[in-house]
Amino acid sequence: MRFVCRWFYKKKLILLIFTMFLLAGCSSLKSPGQPVIDQNEAIIKNNQSVGQSFVPRYAGLNGISFYIKSIEPENGYLQITVIEKDSDQTIFSDIFSLENISSQRYYNIVLPVQKDSFNRSYYIKLAIEGNGKLTIGTGPSNAYYYGSLFLNDNPVNGHMAFNLDYSKKFALIGILIQAVEWVKWLFLAFLVFIVPGLAILNLLLPKFSFYTWIEKVGLAAGTSLAVYPLLILWSSTLHLFIGNFIVWFIIGVSFIYLLYKVFIKIRKNGFIVDLRNLKHIWIPNGFILFVLIIIFFVRFWAIRTQDIPLWGDSYQHATIAQLIVDHNGLFESWTPYTPYDTFTVHFGFPTATAAYSWINNLSIPKNTLIVGQLINGLSILTIVPLALKFAPKSSWTGIGVLIVGGLLSPLPGQYANWGRFAQLFGHTVFPVSLWMIWTAIDEDFSLNRALLSAITLSGMCLGYYRMPFFYVTFIIALILTIFLPRWLKDFKEFKKNVLIFGIVIVVSFIFILPWLSNVTESNLSSAIEAGTTQSVSYSTVVNDFQVWKSLTSFLPQTLIAITCMSLLLVIVSRDWKVISIPIWFAFLAVTPAGMLINLPGANMMQSFAVIIAIYIPVSILIGWLLFKLSIFLKIDKYYWRSTLSILFLVVLVLIGANDQRKILDENQFALVKYPDLQAMNWINENTSQDSLFLVEGFRIYDGKSAVGSDAGWWIPLLTKRSNTMPPQYALLNEQPTIPSHSQKVVDLVTLLEQFSVDSPESLQSLCEWGITHLYIGQGNGEIGAGATQLFSSIELQNRDLFTRVYNQDKVEIYKVNQNVCR
Numbered sequence: 001m002r003f004v005c006r007w008f009y010k011k012k013l014i015l016l017i018f019t020m021f022l023l024a025g026c027s028s029l030k031s032p033g034q035p036v037i038d039q040n041e042a043i044i045k046n047n048q049s050v051g052q053s054f055v056p057r058y059a060g061l062n063g064i065s066f067y068i069k070s071i072e073p074e075n076g077y078l079q080i081t082v083i084e085k086d087s088d089q090t091i092f093s094d095i096f097s098l099e100n101i102s103s104q105r106y107y108n109i110v111l112p113v114q115k116d117s118f119n120r121s122y123y124i125k126l127a128i129e130g131n132g133k134l135t136i137g138t139g140p141s142n143a144y145y146y147g148s149l150f151l152n153d154n155p156v157n158g159h160m161a162f163n164l165d166y167s168k169k170f171a172l173i174g175i176l177i178q179a180v181e182w183v184k185w186l187f188l189a190f191l192v193f194i195v196p197g198l199a200i201l202n203l204l205l206p207k208f209s210f211y212t213w214i215e216k217v218g219l220a221a222g223t224s225l226a227v228y229p230l231l232i233l234w235s236s237t238l239h240l241f242i243g244n245f246i247v248w249f250i251i252g253v254s255f256i257y258l259l260y261k262v263f264i265k266i267r268k269n270g271f272i273v274d275l276r277n278l279k280h281i282w283i284p285n286g287f288i289l290f291v292l293i294i295i296f297f298v299r300f301w302a303i304r305t306q307d308i309p310l311w312g313d314s315y316q317h318a319t320i321a322q323l324i325v326d327h328n329g330l331f332e333s334w335t336p337y338t339p340y341d342t343f344t345v346h347f348g349f350p351t352a353t354a355a356y357s358w359i360n361n362l363s364i365p366k367n368t369l370i371v372g373q374l375i376n377g378l379s380i381l382t383i384v385p386l387a388l389k390f391a392p393k394s395s396w397t398g399i400g401v402l403i404v405g406g407l408l409s410p411l412p413g414q415y416a417n418w419g420r421f422a423q424l425f426g427h428t429v430f431p432v433s434l435w436m437i438w439t440a441i442d443e444d445f446s447l448n449r450a451l452l453s454a455i456t457l458s459g460m461c462l463g464y465y466r467m468p469f470f471y472v473t474f475i476i477a478l479i480l481t482i483f484l485p486r487w488l489k490d491f492k493e494f495k496k497n498v499l500i501f502g503i504v505i506v507v508s509f510i511f512i513l514p515w516l517s518n519v520t521e522s523n524l525s526s527a528i529e530a531g532t533t534q535s536v537s538y539s540t541v542v543n544d545f546q547v548w549k550s551l552t553s554f555l556p557q558t559l560i561a562i563t564c565m566s567l568l569l570v571i572v573s574r575d576w577k578v579i580s581i582p583i584w585f586a587f588l589a590v591t592p593a594g595m596l597i598n599l600p601g602a603n604m605m606q607s608f609a610v611i612i613a614i615y616i617p618v619s620i621l622i623g624w625l626l627f628k629l630s631i632f633l634k635i636d637k638y639y640w641r642s643t644l645s646i647l648f649l650v651v652l653v654l655i656g657a658n659d660q661r662k663i664l665d666e667n668q669f670a671l672v673k674y675p676d677l678q679a680m681n682w683i684n685e686n687t688s689q690d691s692l693f694l695v696e697g698f699r700i701y702d703g704k705s706a707v708g709s710d711a712g713w714w715i716p717l718l719t720k721r722s723n724t725m726p727p728q729y730a731l732l733n734e735q736p737t738i739p740s741h742s743q744k745v746v747d748l749v750t751l752l753e754q755f756s757v758d759s760p761e762s763l764q765s766l767c768e769w770g771i772t773h774l775y776i777g778q779g780n781g782e783i784g785a786g787a788t789q790l791f792s793s794i795e796l797q798n799r800d801l802f803t804r805v806y807n808q809d810k811v812e813i814y815k816v817n818q819n820v821c822r
Helices: 002-026 168-193 195-204 213-237 243-269 275-302 311-327 348-357 364-381 383-390 395-408 421-442 447-463 467-489 491-519 523-531 538-554 557-573 576-597 607-611 615-632 639-661 674-686 711-719 728-733 741-754 760-769
Strands: 028-034 041-044 049-054 061-072 077-084 089-097 105-114 122-129 133-139 149-151 154-156 162-167 692-695 697-700 705-708 773-776 802-808 811-816
Touching: 028 049, 028 061, 028 168, 041 049, 041 122, 049 162, 061 122, 077 105, 089 105, 105 162, 122 133, 162 168, 168 195, 168 213, 168 243, 168 275, 168 348, 168 364, 195 213, 195 243, 195 447, 213 243, 213 275, 213 348, 213 364, 213 383, 213 421, 213 447, 213 491, 243 311, 243 348, 275 364, 275 395, 275 639, 311 348, 311 364, 311 421, 311 705, 311 711, 311 728, 348 364, 348 421, 348 447, 364 383, 364 395, 364 421, 364 711, 383 395, 383 421, 383 576, 383 615, 395 615, 395 639, 421 447, 421 467, 421 491, 421 615, 447 467, 447 491, 467 491, 467 576, 523 728, 538 557, 538 576, 538 607, 557 576, 557 615, 576 607, 576 615, 674 711, 674 802, 674 811, 692 711, 692 760, 697 741, 705 711, 705 728, 705 741, 711 773, 741 760
Parallel strands: 692 773
Antiparallel strands: 028 162, 041 133, 049 122, 049 149, 061 105, 061 133, 061 162, 077 089, 077 122, 149 154, 697 705, 773 811, 802 811
């Protein structure tokens, strides 16, 4: 009877879920397209039209509404046409009497359901037939970057105010299809960034089996990431350009080894589950898994509409990753993407992207975007083992770290906007490297632990050149608060620890020796040397510290307050181990002031690089505070208290997840917009391989360098055509094929800032460069801090000089006429 009842209720539950799904398909999901309405407006009269191109953000588009400011009917009619641009298919066309249309409101059009509307381009056109006038509400040109306003089928500045409707059923199906793809990305990430580390740690780290699963995964992630740049460096040094084989080999061998270890364990001990303590174990551990899933889900959600990573740093990382894939290892020449002949910058993140690309057959820009978000999530996970050094065997510490760093803090989530993936890579390996050296000192002497410390330390340094300062300042803090009192009591302990430090430093030096020899004559080494000899003014240091006034932009006031509470409790309880955290960060924060005393490398540090790492100490301190609260409230002792605590934290998780999923600011930071991708396809199909594009850009670093300011910067990587703006790493650090090329790039930008592009001075420079085309992207050369458009379409109207060969939305491509350079 019980079985029948259970079956009956299960059947009713399935039926209820199925019914709800069907009902969802009958309703619509409303989403703002471009909701901004300003004082501008578009007026339609007889034989005139207004249009708007747009890109739906979900599948299942079934309606669009546009705002009508005013109307003068006069027996006229409104012709509404909606076209799916990719297939040039009209999906809706109808005529409405102006007398039946009201003003000062949104007018809604019901469309046939477009099941695959996600990330496809559409165009709505409004035209007046007969007498009458219609005024459409519009917004500014920077309010929407996925299309353009059109007057009489010609793109103009501004955007129609509109909203989009979607079928909930097909929108949900579209999201589920994407989620399946995200699961695939995570599985491949597990193979690339977790499995090798698990195998290495099982092989080399004593007592690894005694750690919790979250510690194992965190340590494995940091170890795996550290290994790839070392493998690529040494294989390339030995002229074994087999990077793809190395990645597949290490994954395969690691996976087989782990299966063997599991098999031996089961054969020896059997498969035993202790049910007596299961409920006290699965609540915190199950919740940790839930939080991890949410962390990665919201990071993938944030980029669900993107194919290209954001801002300038992403371009140079993607270019380096592409070159590593092209060469199956490290390289010297940057051709065919830009004319430079040396490679001396850090490469940890690009090797991670290359490793992932060798098993995930997507474009390098797309994989750069994916790996950026994967490492963004892993950067929180790797903090957990280090945090547990301050609060041993506490699941609540790990939960606090994950929730704060992964969801409540805007950092490191904001790194996706900046493309600051090199620092993010270093931050991800950094906690694991500290954990390794700390464990090597705390435990009995072991060469294996020293080796692991050296692997993670050297891999971290290859990933980001500022990481030695993060590492050394933390070690100093640990020495002052933990190790020094021990050494004063036990000289043998001191000698053992010094020996371990010495071994780690020497082995790390050997690991990165090929790269040190490579950068000896580089601009990086010259800059470090200059920092030891050139004096720096006090005002320069003070200006650098000004970023700390914007602390609340990087950390919410609530988290600042809770962190202060944690610090107060640390001081009151005299927990010297935990006091090392604020001491470390204080040392790190004042490092840029070392420029005043010519501290080697201090001139390479900046307060911005420090402040955006603040999520690390904050996560650990709040995680420790949660650990203390769990003891004080005896949460683990009572099942109901654990449950209530989890329910409270679920609310925080949902609040943080909602913020994190919206963290990407595409309008401000995306150089490549959807219309630019269509233009790149056109370039591939309609221009020759030897084309050279003049692209938008602006000068930085007091006019000493320059960067791109819209999608034109990406032309070499997306089309394999040349442009006038190299990646910033190459421009600042590498030797150009033609010695004066770097200065020539900056001089061209300077010239165009002073003269219009159609001036005799500019035309002469264009001819000297051999420029064949000019590219104005959807961002109109205005993407970037302080960016202003370098050249505009107004300057290109002289048909004797330039011919417009492409114009879709706000993207324009001009060809330099042959007579210009005769």
